[in-house]
Amino acid sequence: xxxxxxxxxxxxxxxxxxxxxxxxxxxxxxxxxxxxxxxxxxxxxxxxxxxxxxxxxxxxxxxxxxxxxxxxxxxxxxxxxxxxxxxxxxxxxxxxxxxxxxxxxxxxxxxxxxxxxxxxxxxxxxxxxxxxxxxxxxxxxxxxxxxxxxxxxxxxxxxxxxxxxxxxxxxxxxxxxxxxxxxxxxxxxxxxxxxxxxxxxxxxxxxxxxxxxxxxxxxxxxxxxxxxx
Numbered sequence: 001x002x003x004x005x006x007x008x009x010x011x012x013x014x015x016x017x018x019x020x021x022x023x024x025x026x027x028x029x030x031x032x033x034x035x036x037x038x039x040x041x042x043x044x045x046x047x048x049x050x051x052x053x054x055x056x057x058x059x060x061x062x063x064x065x066x067x068x069x070x071x072x073x074x075x076x077x078x079x080x081x082x083x084x085x086x087x088x089x090x091x092x093x094x095x096x097x098x099x100x101x102x103x104x105x106x107x108x109x110x111x112x113x114x115x116x117x118x119x120x121x122x123x124x125x126x127x128x129x130x131x132x133x134x135x136x137x138x139x140x141x142x143x144x145x146x147x148x149x150x151x152x153x154x155x156x157x158x159x160x161x162x163x164x165x166x167x168x169x170x171x172x173x174x175x176x177x178x179x180x181x182x183x184x185x186x187x188x189x190x191x192x193x194x195x196x197x198x199x200x201x202x203x204x205x206x207x208x209x210x211x212x213x214x215x216x217x218x219x220x221x222x223x224x225x226x227x228x229x
Contacts (some may be wrong), residue, residue: 014044028144061085064097065107066103071095078177084174084181092181092224094160094174105176107160112204114154128166141178145171153201156209165199167214170221182226189215 003157012020035043059080062072063083073087083095083102095102109126116122129137145151148166155175156163162175168188172181203210209223220229 005047009047013047017044017047047123060195064101065095066098066101071102071104076181077174079177079179082174082177082179084179086224090222090224092161092172094176096176105160105174107157107175110159111155111157113156114201114203143171143173143178145169145178150198153196154205156202158204158223163202164210164225165201165211167199170202170209170211172209172223172226183220184211184219184226184228186213186219 009017016108019209021033021035021040021043024030026032059075060073061075061083062070063085064070071085071087071093072095073093076084078084080095085093085095087093094105096105097103102214109124110126112141137198143164145164145166148169150168157175161181162173162177163172164171168186170184172183173179174181199212199214201211204223207229208220208222210218210220212218221227222229
């Protein structure tokens with residue numbers, strides 16, 4: 001139920017993969033695995049086989065919701081308590097398990113712009129957090145952006161989807177769980193430095209998400225499918 005490893009395999013040779021599996025990444029939640037050499041050889045061979053399969057596997061699922069509807073679409077992510085589906089109308093549905101069914105997440109209060117809303121005061125209108133309970137706030141999830149460097153963006157949330165950026169990259173996350181739904185990456189321009197090493201985030205309008213790249217072009221993406229528009 002974790003993110004696919006297929007896209008990461010081409011950048012590692014067999015020796016690097018063996019070391020990665022043996023040593024793990026403890027600071028990022030991947031424990032070491034002391035597999036014996038025969039098992040490691042078979043495991044690396046298996047990883048190479050899935051690396052060379054044509055196209056990324058697409059899993060489809062049909063589920064029943066708690067309000068009596070049926071939803072069917074491509075599985076973008078799944079955990080023990082959550083599921084993210086992109087239906088054939090290209091919209092993303094954020095779901096939470098409720099027995100044998102799923103409850104669809106609704107977002108009463110979003111953060112659709114860098115400053116929150118057009119007034120720019122950066123204050124939320126939510127009333128659930130006040131002086132009596134603010135001391136009980138704690139982190140619910142964290143998300144690591146590989147090779148991000150200096151982050152200066154504000155996460156933008158629209159319809160329960162969170163959009164975050166690093167230079168020339170944009171990620172879409174389920175804001176309730178932090179699960180990655182898609183990633184867009186544009187190659188950087190050689191020789192760019194200074195302000196090209198930071199990014200202030202995205203803007204959202206309708207079904208589009210806009211981001212500025214390190215060498216200044218403005219890119220519009222479909223915010224559900226990551227298709228460049």
